[in-house]
Amino acid sequence: MRFFTNPHKPTILALSRPDPKKNVTTLLKAFGECQLLRELANLTLILGNRDDIEDMSNSSSVVLTTVLKLIDRYDLYGQVAYPKHHKQSEVPEIYRLAAKTKGVFINPALVEPFGLTLIEAAAYGLPVVATKNGGPVDILKVLNNGLLVNPHDQNAIADALLKLVADKNLWAECRKNGLRNIHRFSWTEHCRKYLSRVEHCRNRHPTSRLEIMTIPEEPMSDSLRDVEDISLRFSIEGDIKLNGEIDAAARQKKIVEAFNRMASLNSNTSIVYSPGRRQMLFVIAADCYDSNGETTETFQAMIMNVMKDAGLCFGLGKIGFVLLTGSSFRETMQALSCCPVNIEDFDALVCNSGSEMYYPWKDMVADTDYEAHVAYRWPGENVRSMAMRLARTEDGAEDDITEYVAACSSRCYSYSIKPGAKTRRIDDLRQRLRMRGFRCNLVYTHAASRLNVVPLFASRMQAL
Incomplete structure (x- = not known):
């Protein structure tokens, strides 16, 4: 709270590494140049932990230095928080605080492969604004709890944030949708969906199912004799002929013979010690x-x-x-x-x-x-x-x-x-x-x- 002149305004929350790809500087420009957004909300930037910017890696140091310069250029003191340290255990409370002020979470990355922070924000009832490049497209399609933007267009970023902060009905609807649909990203739901897809494939292709058969062991070729517990057994459900040519038993025999021939050929090549x-x-x-x-x-x-x-x-x-x-x-x-x-x-x-x-x-x-x-x-x-x-x-x-x-x-x-x-x-x-x-x-x-x-x-x- 020590950063804000009015801590009761809605909080726009960004949480990421100080990496150029996370595009935090464009977010800061969008906030700094939109006077109405500055009047309605505060901006909180959680950009990792640091002691001295000069001791950080070159890319991180450049991002943080640019952030400080932009805050000074737009005179955002009292409107932007940029704490030096936070603990992992404090992150849930940060999300809760932003939701309590009826704020918005934003991920303006140039490209976001997945977007785990969007799911975390939704779990705490925060509507989101996210890049339209990458995983957030699929996440918002499921959660329906926010808006997608072009990360290169700072005006579009400002408009989307302003829309969610100013329209309380839209904010409430996005919050409700996120909390209602967040279970679809749980492990339980993921496993259920995965198994249902597997079952669907099994039902669509019942004749091509492979399984292990327990049959009497047969002598192995010389090239496989030193390998223990190996068997090549194929079973195809249904009394059919494949391609109208050979039945399953004959095909199984041909496959085993082909493996044996290949092993025999390989045994004639130059031997490398292992x-x-x-x-x-x-x-x-x-x-x-x-x-x-x-x-x-x-x-x-x-x-x-x-x-x-x-x-x-x-x-x-x-x-x-x-x-x-x-x-x-x-x-x-x-x-x-x-x-x-x-x-x-x-x-x-x-x-x-x-x-x-x-x-x-x-x-x-x-x-x-x-x-x-x-x-x-x-x-x-x-x-x-x-x-x-x-x-x-x-x-x-x-x-x-x-x-x-x-x-x-x-x-x-x-x-x-x-x-x-x-x-x-x-x-x-x-x-x-x-x-x-x-x-x-x-x-x-x-x-x-x-x-x-x-x-x-x-x-x-x-x-x-």
Whole structure:
């Protein structure tokens, strides 16, 4: 309430990341240039959390700086709220407050793939104005609780907001429609609709239904003999002939023969080694470091004991080994070189706290598919210096934490921590990074002498 001269006016609520694609600046221009809308309503912009705009990512910093300049240009002080912080638990109350003032929720994004905030707003009785590009078209078709606009047309945005704020009958009708239809976006309704569609398809195509038949097992071809529990059985309902040519039994026989021929042909091609089918995987996920963060002999002894005991119990051909470590690939190879085991005995090595994956039996190159998978929302170079600066405490020295270049990679930034130095707790550091738009996983490793900053989707558990 500290932002508004008159907090009792209807609230126009926008809630999103400070991202150029969310088009908040066009909304602000629409509000600032429509005098009647400014007289009737207040504008609330919930744009993530921040401490210092200068510490945020470049795109977020540009958006927020532009927002402040526009507020100043149109002299919107007392009419626009732009809080620096909010908790996730406070979001429902924000929606309720906007609905209590008979306000409107707006999503003016240039393109919105889905529009979850529109559904949340409807659940709290807020009419909506939304972009006509993307998911909101389908959402409003179901909910019928608002208006669609061209996100590039600030006049259209102002007109739609003014229409809902000024016309109380329209506002009440949209609110009522939203609350009445919101159940159609519940999981219960989604599952019911999905199952009804499946049943509809089954009823439309009763003769093409496939099912598993239990029949006596037949000898398999040589190319499939080492594969257990595989059967190719096809049943087609109805006593009919397919395409007027062959019956179901003959077609089944031809399909199985075709599979066998294909397997036989494939068996003649050049053979590439792979670990083969495993009955069991042993995952070694323990790092053993001394007080200086150096790998101890316990690490090698543990690996040798696990491999030895597993081989005696099960036979090495049917089991595989995976090593998960917080060390870099180079450090891992160096530690294993002192161990009387072949590196090729490992099906996989997961290094740098789950940010890299290697298959020693294949090559010594990081799995590019896994790297692409964990790259989602990875800020890369933008977080490199920021993480090091934020990890220090206010009274910490400049050299308390320094970049450990030898262990860094494209998906992991590693920092060395000076013995006795104080650094921030993981949850505190993660929160500070998130306030600046950086979402990462943080891991203290090597007996807390090193900090690894890896992508949000990278971890030992995610790698498994």
